[in-house]
Amino acid sequence: MKGMSEFFSFELLATDPSGARAGRLHTPHGVVDTPIFMPVGTQATVKAMTPAELEQVGAQIILNNTYHLLLRPGPDLIVRFGGVHRFMNWDRPILTDSGGYQIFSLGSLCKITEEGALFQSHIDGSRHFLSPEQAIRVQEQLGSDIMMQLDECPPGGADGGHVRRAMELSLRWAARCQAARDPEKSDRALFGIMQGGTHESLRRKSAAALVAMEFDGYAIGGLSVGESRDSMLSVLSYAPELLPLDKPRYLMGVGKPEDIVDGVRSGVDMFDCVLPTRNARNGQLFTRFGAFNIKRAGNRDDPSPIDHECGCETCQHYSRAYLRHLFINREILGIRLMTLHNLFYYLSLSREMRAAIIAGKFLDFYRDFFQARGG
Amino acid sequence: MKGMSEFFSFELLATDPSGARAGRLHTPHGVVDTPIFMPVGTQATVKAMTPAELEQVGAQIILNNTYHLLLRPGPDLIVRFGGVHRFMNWDRPILTDSGGYQIFSLGSLCKITEEGALFQSHIDGSRHFLSPEQAIRVQEQLGSDIMMQLDECPPGGADGGHVRRAMELSLRWAARCQAARDPEKSDRALFGIMQGGTHESLRRKSAAALVAMEFDGYAIGGLSVGESRDSMLSVLSYAPELLPLDKPRYLMGVGKPEDIVDGVRSGVDMFDCVLPTRNARNGQLFTRFGAFNIKRAGNRDDPSPIDHECGCETCQHYSRAYLRHLFINREILGIRLMTLHNLFYYLSLSREMRAAIIAGKFLDFYRDFFQARGG
Numbered sequence: 001m002k003g004m005s006e007f008f009s010f011e012l013l014a015t016d017p018s019g020a021r022a023g024r025l026h027t028p029h030g031v032v033d034t035p036i037f038m039p040v041g042t043q044a045t046v047k048a049m050t051p052a053e054l055e056q057v058g059a060q061i062i063l064n065n066t067y068h069l070l071l072r073p074g075p076d077l078i079v080r081f082g083g084v085h086r087f088m089n090w091d092r093p094i095l096t097d098s099g100g101y102q103i104f105s106l107g108s109l110c111k112i113t114e115e116g117a118l119f120q121s122h123i124d125g126s127r128h129f130l131s132p133e134q135a136i137r138v139q140e141q142l143g144s145d146i147m148m149q150l151d152e153c154p155p156g157g158a159d160g161g162h163v164r165r166a167m168e169l170s171l172r173w174a175a176r177c178q179a180a181r182d183p184e185k186s187d188r189a190l191f192g193i194m195q196g197g198t199h200e201s202l203r204r205k206s207a208a209a210l211v212a213m214e215f216d217g218y219a220i221g222g223l224s225v226g227e228s229r230d231s232m233l234s235v236l237s238y239a240p241e242l243l244p245l246d247k248p249r250y251l252m253g254v255g256k257p258e259d260i261v262d263g264v265r266s267g268v269d270m271f272d273c274v275l276p277t278r279n280a281r282n283g284q285l286f287t288r289f290g291a292f293n294i295k296r297a298g299n300r301d302d303p304s305p306i307d308h309e310c311g312c313e314t315c316q317h318y319s320r321a322y323l324r325h326l327f328i329n330r331e332i333l334g335i336r337l338m339t340l341h342n343l344f345y346y347l348s349l350s351r352e353m354r355a356a357i358i359a360g361k362f363l364d365f366y367r368d369f370f371q372a373r374g375g
Numbered sequence: 376m377k378g379m380s381e382f383f384s385f386e387l388l389a390t391d392p393s394g395a396r397a398g399r400l401h402t403p404h405g406v407v408d409t410p411i412f413m414p415v416g417t418q419a420t421v422k423a424m425t426p427a428e429l430e431q432v433g434a435q436i437i438l439n440n441t442y443h444l445l446l447r448p449g450p451d452l453i454v455r456f457g458g459v460h461r462f463m464n465w466d467r468p469i470l471t472d473s474g475g476y477q478i479f480s481l482g483s484l485c486k487i488t489e490e491g492a493l494f495q496s497h498i499d500g501s502r503h504f505l506s507p508e509q510a511i512r513v514q515e516q517l518g519s520d521i522m523m524q525l526d527e528c529p530p531g532g533a534d535g536g537h538v539r540r541a542m543e544l545s546l547r548w549a550a551r552c553q554a555a556r557d558p559e560k561s562d563r564a565l566f567g568i569m570q571g572g573t574h575e576s577l578r579r580k581s582a583a584a585l586v587a588m589e590f591d592g593y594a595i596g597g598l599s600v601g602e603s604r605d606s607m608l609s610v611l612s613y614a615p616e617l618l619p620l621d622k623p624r625y626l627m628g629v630g631k632p633e634d635i636v637d638g639v640r641s642g643v644d645m646f647d648c649v650l651p652t653r654n655a656r657n658g659q660l661f662t663r664f665g666a667f668n669i670k671r672a673g674n675r676d677d678p679s680p681i682d683h684e685c686g687c688e689t690c691q692h693y694s695r696a697y698l699r700h701l702f703i704n705r706e707i708l709g710i711r712l713m714t715l716h717n718l719f720y721y722l723s724l725s726r727e728m729r730a731a732i733i734a735g736k737f738l739d740f741y742r743d744f745f746q747a748r749g750g
Contacts, residue, residue, distance in 0.1 A: 044700065048707040073700045077676055081696065089692045301452055317464045321456065325419065325448045332423040332707055 008145070008189035008216050010034075010248045010269075016362035019240075019267045022354045025061070025248055027093040027145040028187045029085065032060045034248065034269040035353050037260065037346045038095060040277060043068045044078075044088040047277050048332070048339045051090045057312065057340060058347035060092060061145070063272045066099035066138055070128070071121050075141035083143025095272070096144035098135040098177075101153050101221075101253075112152060114169070132176035140185045148219065149177040151193040156226025163197035163222075170195045170221075171209045178213055189216035191250060197222050198231045200238060207242035217248040220268070224253035233262055240267035257286060257349055261369050264353050265362065276342035281335050283327050286345045290373040294338065299324045312344035313337075383520070383564035383591050385409075385623045385644075391737035394615075394642045397729045400436075400623055402468040402520040403562045404460065407435045409623065409644040410728050412635065412721045413470060415652060418443045419453075419463040422652045423707070423714045426465045432687065432715060433722035435467060436520075438647045441474035441513055445503070446496050450516035458518025470647070471519035473510040473552075476528050476596075476628075487527060489544070507551035515560045523594065524552040526568040531601025538572035538597075545570045545596075546584045553588055564591035566625060572597050573606045575613060582617035592623040595643070599628035608637055615642035632661060632724055636744050639728050640737065651717035656710050658702050661720045665748040669713065674699040687719035688712075 011024040025032040039046045039054060042065040046054055054062065064084055069075065081087040084094060100117065103110050109120040116131030130138075135150035151170035154162050174192045181190060192210035196202030210218060220239050223232050232254075240249050250270035251263045260271050276286060283294040287307045305315035306323070314323070314337040326334025356365035386399040400407040414421045414429060417440040421429055429437065439459055444450065456462040459469060475492065478485050484495040491506030505513075510525040526545035529537050549567045556565060567590035571577030585593060595614050598607050607629075615624050625645035626638045635646050651661060658669045662682045680690035681698070689698070689712040701709025731740035 043704045043706060044697070045706050045708045048711075050708065050711070072704060073675070073696070077696065080676065081678060081694065087694075087697055087700075089697075300448070301455065303456060319456065319462075321448070321452065322419075322462055322464075325462075329418045329447060331418060331420050332710060333420045333425065335707060336423075336425070336711075 005186055005189045005216050007187035010217065010246065012246060014358045014360075016357045016360055018265050018362045018366070020264045020353070020357045020362040021267055021269055022357040023248070023269060025093070027061075027189070029091060029093040029145050032093055033354055035264045035350055035357075036060055036270055037350045038063045038270060038272040039343055039346075040065070040272055040274045041088070041090075043072070044084055046343075047281070048336050049343070051088070053340060054090070054343070055092070057344040058351060059343065061095060062090065062092070063095045063097065064142065064144065065102060066096050066135065066142065067102035069142060070099060070130075070138055071123055075138045078143075079141045085143060093145040094143075095146040096139045096142055096148065098139070098148040098150040099130055100135065100150045103130060104153060112169075114172075116150070132173040133180040136177050136180040136190070140182055140188060144188060146189045146191060146217065148191050149174045149193055151195060151221055153195065153221050153225065154197065158197065160199060163195070163199060164202055167195040167202050167206045171206065174210060174213060178215075191215055191217040191219050193219045193221040193252070194239065194242070195222045198227060198235055203235065203239050204242060207239070211244060215247070217250060218243045219250040219252050221252050223251065224255050224259075224273075229259070232259065236263060236266040236268070257346070258370070258373070260346075260349065261353065261366060264357075265366055276346045277339050280338035280342045283338070285338060286342050288372045294320065294324050294327050306341055310341065310344065311348075312341050314341040314344075380561055380564045380591050382562035385592065385621065387621060389733045389735070391732045391735055393640050393737045393741070395639045395728070395732045395737040396642055396644055397732040398623070398644060400468070402436075402564070404466060404468040404520050407468055408729055410639045410725055410732075411435055411645055412725045413438045413645060413647040414718055414721075415440070415647055415649045416463070416465075418447070419459055421718075422656070423711050424718070426463070428715060429465070429718070430467070432719040433726060434718065436470060437465065437467070438470045438472065439517065439519065440477060441471050441510065441517065442477035444517060445474060445505075445513055446498055450513045453518075454516045460518060468520040470521040471514045471517055471523065473523045473525040474505055474513070475510065475525045478505060479528060487544075489547075491525070507548040508555040511552050511555040511565070515557055515563060519563060521564045521566060521592070523566050524549045524568055526570060526596055528570065528597050528600065529572065533572065535574060538570070538574060539577055542570040542577050542581045546581065549585060549588060553590075566590055566592040566594050568594040568596040568627070569614065569617070570597045573602060573610055578610065578614050579617060582614070586617075586619060590622070592625060593618045594625040594627050596627050598626065599630050599634075599648075604634070607634065611638060611641040611643070632721070633745070633748070635721075635724065636728065636741060639732075640741055651721045652714050655713035655717045658713070660713060661717050663747045669695065669699050669702050681716055685716065685719065686723070687716050689716040
């Protein structure tokens with residue numbers, strides 16, 4: 001089992017007739033029930049939340065961004081604190097991205113070669129180089145439970161040649177990431193990342209090569225980069241099935257609640273996205289009936305909670321009128337209460353899908369989910 | 376007992392040989408142990424904190440600003456929500472200022488006449504008028520437990536004539552506030568405010584006239600407006616004694632920890648100030664040993680908490696290095712954790728002073744307090 005972690009495993013508990021899966025990730029920091037949404041904690045903090053609040057909303061695993069932590073406070077400092085778990089006071093599992101996606105988002109500040117990515121810090125313009133080997137080393141220093149390979153993720157509008165070259169480069173980097181793992185840190189899992197954009201032949205080639213390398217899990221990358229919802233659904237109609245049944249599947253950067261529900265229906269187990277946290281800071285709230293903005297005038301004197309049936313602390317204690325008052329006055333408490341609600345909504349959605357899958361009724365859930373939002 | 380509340384009382388429990396007092400305020404929303412620091416919740420939120428966190432740090436009463444709530448969301452809306460307690464989900468006592476201090480801080484946007492204050496909103500420039508009668512009506516609408524009279528608080532550098540005229544106008548407004556109380560809302564207390572700047576003769580005249588009007592409590596206003604610490608201490612050396620022993624004494628807008636300790640020594644029972652919350656947002660932390668800024672380079676890799684002996688959640692779980700990381704990256708969690716610590720410090724200080732007074736050892740506490748900060 002070359003390169004695979006001894007302390008990480010995936011247990012497939014149930015597969016719904018639809019193809020949706022329920023399972024368990026076993027990691028050095030505990031168990032994660034899948035399907036699962038992972039809140040994004042870019043700078044070793046899920047924005048505006050304490051670890052206790054993350055547990056309260058049902059978060060079981062969070063994501064940290066290697067690029068940001070590489071620049072500030074730097075992995076050397078985090079090593080001295082015993083890893084990012086202790087640094088940020090979160091003792092459940094952490095997945096780290098490789099840093100690549102954010103580096104490539106820098107555009108002209110970044111240059112990709114066979115060797116790796118040369119980039120300039122968005123903070124102070126300082127020059128850095130990230131190779132596949134260094135991406136692994138930094139993630140090992142951070143002490144994450146699930147590391148991601150360095151990959152090249154082309155933008156949504158990239159032409160076929162670019163998408164193919166990025167997929168092929170990502171495969172070579174995948175092999176280098178595997179080879180770079182420290183045998184003494186075998187408790188951390190490493191996931192390979194499928195690329196290939198919306199091209200089925202490229203996706204198939206990418207998946208086959210990655211599976212042959214035997215990763216602890218597999219991500220579907222290269223989506224949620226500006227393509228249409230139909231394009232994404234088209235990839236989801238075949239891509240998850242290209243991956244082993246007995247390994248976790250992670251759809252990176254996805255997404256809206258409806259995209260996650262479609263992802264689960266397609267057999268995906270893990271998701272991450274900044275939407276619930278970022279949109280809360282812009283006043284957008286997610287509910288069973290769709291999303292709405294707290295700013296809208298109708299909320300000004302509305303004594304009802306965001307959602308009467310929601311069990312989160314915000315909906316137990318605060319009116320839309322108060323939340324709107326806080327938001328309009330740019331009060332931090334407003335951001336806190338709305339972030340808490342949105343994360344609770346995303347994690348509740350994960351729990352409900354899991355229960356439906358285990359009951360063999362995911363298609364009923366799926367129908368009800370889209371009916372409630374009038375779609 | 377003309378104009379005094381039947382549902383509000385002050386119980387003096389102990390007076391230390393120094394003159395420091397320990398007591399209890401009985402209000403419609405429960406009991407407050409004095410001496411007490413009141414966190415400032417300007418816009419119906421103590422910035423960055425939930426009500427549950429305020430209880431956790433030991434807050435027993437908070438202050439709301441009438442000026443801000445008058446403009447947004449407006450008292451009519453708050454009335455429909457059953458008062459500011461329910462609007463903001465805080466069920467312990469609330470003190471409201473009259474709105475005057477903030478209106479006069481608007482400078483050229485404000486014009487004071489015998490009748491009241493004409494002012495323009497800092498938000499949209501709209502024109503408003505606040506009379507003593509309206510200040511009472513708005514505070515009754517908000518449903519606060521302790522209302523403050525409308526007063527004129529001249530700036531620190533005002534000349535003697537201005538200070539005298541403001542004191543005399545404040546007395547006439549005090550009488551109008553008394554007369555304006557709704558007999559059906561007699562559960563709310565009303566405090567008079569002593570003015571007179573740093574002029575002892577004016578302070579004496581102000582106190583005597585207010586005491587004759589029989590308020591539920593008395594505030595010392597017109598300090599913490601830019602005067603020197605020596606000037607403030609000079610006023611504190613005689614002003615509290617001008618007020619009845621059996622009524623609570625409130626030193627408005629004070630202050631730094633050392634100013635509060637001196638205020639208690641002078642026989643003051645209640646304090647409010649934005650320092651612990653505002654300075655947390657600027658990275659300044661209060662400790663037994665004085666204040667320091669989290670930004671300073673020495674904190675970059677410091678694994679110790681703000682204060683090893685502090686019992687707050689922040690000091691239990693987070694290092695100075697992590698707090699500095701959050702602060703430098705402008706993360707809301709940093710503001711939250713530092714606000715929590717600062718409020719815990721201020722409320723712990725209140726509790727420690729109270730225990731020392733009850734034990735008759737306030738002067739020992741006082742000496743130790745200033746020795747710890749090397750002063």
